Amino acid sequence: MKNETVVEELNTLLRGTYMGIRSLEHYIQNVTDDYVKKAFQSMQQEIKLDAQKLAARIQDLDGVPADDEGFSGSIHSFMHKLMLSDETDPILEDAIHGFEKYGVQYSEELVRGDLDPRSRQIAEEVIDHNRRHAEILKNHLT
Numbered sequence: 436m437k438n439e440t441v442v443e444e445l446n447t448l449l450r451g452t453y454m455g456i457r458s459l460e461h462y463i464q465n466v467t468d469d470y471v472k473k474a475f476q477s478m479q480q481e482i483k484l485d486a487q488k489l490a491a492r493i494q495d496l497d498g499v500p501a502d503d504e505g506f507s508g509s510i511h512s513f514m515h516k517l518m519l520s521d522e523t524d525p526i527l528e529d530a531i532h533g534f535e536k537y538g539v540q541y542s543e544e545l546v547r548g549d550l551d552p553r554s555r556q557i558a559e560e561v562i563d564h565n566r567r568h569a570e571i572l573k574n575h576l577t
Contacts, residue, residue, distance in 0.1 A: 441554050442498030444546055448558055449489040450501045451537055451545075455482050455565070458533055468523045471575055475530070478568045485561045492557050524576060531572045538565025 459479040466472050490500035520526055539562055546558045 438496045438498065440549055441551060442493050442496050444549055445489055445493050445496075445554060445558070446498070446501045447545055448542055448561065449486060449493065450503070451542060452482060452486045452489060452561065453501070453503055455533065455538060456486065458530070462526050462530055465521050466523055466526050467521070471523055471527065474571060474575065478571075481564055481568075485564060488557050489561065492554055496554075527572050527576050531569050531576075534565045534569035534572070538562065539569070 456479055459475050459482065462475045463472055463479065466475065493500040520529070542558070542562050542565065546555065546562075550558060
């Protein structure tokens with residue numbers, strides 16, 4: 436397995452992680468429920484730590500980590516912000532969908548089979564955090 440392949444896949448996961456950070460910022464700006472806002476803030480901090488771990492691993496593999504969500508991610512972010520509701524339940528539903536579809540399902544497909552053991556461990560930690568965040572948010576739905 437070549438480091439270039441691993442770096443490319445980890446960078447794709449890192450760009451997705453930056454998209455998640457940006458989406459959480461949108462939720463934090465729009466939600467009025469203080470308890471939900473605090474939950475989003477806590478999740479955002481954990482995801483920022485995940486981004487740091489991914490970036491460090493990429494550097495350990497002599498790669499250059501992405502520093503944002505990329506062009507397509509920034510377009511997605513812009514559209515997401517425009518279409519986001521200002522009501523708590525639709526915001527929660529959108530966040531759950533994002534965590535489950537992109538943070539778990541897409542991420543699992545992305546890293547299937549091409550990572551060395553240490554990179555796989557980090558990727559699985561990131562995916563597990565996304566899975567846990569979706570479950571936490573489900574408990575906030577009314």
